[in-house]
Amino acid sequence: MTALLETRGVWQRFGGLVANSDVSISVGRGEIVGLIGPNGAGKSTLFNLIAGVLPPTQGSIWFDGEDVTALPAAERCQRGVGRTFQVVKSFETMTVIDNVIVGALMRNTVMREARRKAHEVLEFTGLAARADVLASDLVPAEKRRLEVARALATEPKLLLLDEVLTGLTPTEAQTGVALVRKVRDAGITVLMVEHVMEIVMPLVDRAIVLDLGKVLVEGKPTDVVRDPKVIKAYLGDRHAVSA
């Protein structure tokens, strides 16, 4: 079976800075894959390349058996790529339900259908009680959930989650983890960038570690956390030796 998402030899340079160098990763259908790495490893850049915010300097991106390298974000959404933003980007002057309707209109052109779909997604994500509240009045954890809800309303095949669990209280994070599992159980593949290792590691099927713009290690989360290269990248040489 072909992978749902594949990056083939992707490079991204910003002037003299190489954010991604020769990154080739793949995400299979139904997986939850974690993209981790220290600050400045190039995670967010790779994420934006996959979502279509900017085209890679070199290399290609394949989604669902199709080369999508040249497609802008809106068309990738149409192909089935949904995303959230690290810094939440809610439609602040709109209500929660209206925020989600924008996403639902991607596949439902009739307003009534889109509205019904949006309510369904709010139920799914546990935001139903907040439907008529302005997005600007939500607490941070709810805003994160709204990001997920909006993306889910576009009925994606692949959901890109950009640090949705970061900065939450342990209880909120656990609710978030449960939601990600529920999303996968609904048949949606998940690729998530995350910092909080102890939360993300039990959740993902596979972890990809980026460091200095390159893929450092890739594998089962339990193996990855013990890998000397990963420990070195995160904590420095001394700790790697003692491990």
Add this chain to the structure above:
Amino acid sequence: MDKHFAARRRRDLVIAAVLAALAALAPLFIKDVYVQNILILTLMYAALSQSWNILSGYCGQISLGHALYFGIGAYTTELLFTKFGVLPWFGMLAGGVIAAVIAMGLGYPFFRLRGHYFVIATIVIAEIGLLLFQNWEWAGAAMGITIPVRGDSWLKFQFMRSKLPYFYFALVLCSVAWFVTWWLEDSKWGFWWRAVKDNPEAAESLGVVVFNSKMGAAAVSAFLVAIGGAFYAQFLAYIDPESVMGFQFSLLMALPAVLGGIGTLWGPVLGAAILIPMTELTRSYIGGSGRGVDLIVYGALIVAISLALPRGLVSLFSRSKAKGATR
């Protein structure tokens, strides 16, 4: 779950129908030509502001150059009428279409600009349009065009004896602009526009083609404003560049919406209902001294309302109903 929403939509429609019916009856009681004149202008600016609100309020692309489309509507109608004998009704539609096409042509480069840069571009373009018409000999240049009097007729949309036909046309135009907004508000376009206004990047990630939605908003907005321009030209029976394309029109389209509530369904109507009579009354009662006292009072009132109600006059109504309503 959607009962509130559907009920609110229906309530808006009923209120609008009642208001329109009451307005239609107004001339039965108001015989004073001066007051009728104010009513006509109020309705016209309500319609214009409602149209401006589509691009600038809902879609968030603040234009201070809509005088251009107003002027294009006026000039297209009168040039076609005086040079080719085309009836104003067709001229009006032609003006609307031309304005929409020009709006999209201008949008192509300028919708890449954001925020203040976009606003500045709209002002500059409208000024260029004004200068072009001031120097265009065939279109009467700075002298303008006098519309030949052919007697009162609906066919030629010309009335000298009574202002009432203009009043009813303005009422219809205002109702149409309101209804179009009402209809668009709960459509894919309406949602796309509000998303684009709030956060274009997030909108793009949800499949919204940001550029196209701006183009759509610009076309609808310019079309309706041009119809207003055509009406105004017929109403004045004389046009010159400054009197249909001057910067003040751009402002007078923006102000009612801003004052009433930008990006809201009722904002423009409410704003125009207060602002336009206020403009006329301050001018006639305390103007004329040559010292500009009317403008000081007028300006002070605008500042006072903006300070007291930064989200516009509509917030007076929505605040009490915020609970239970969709918005």
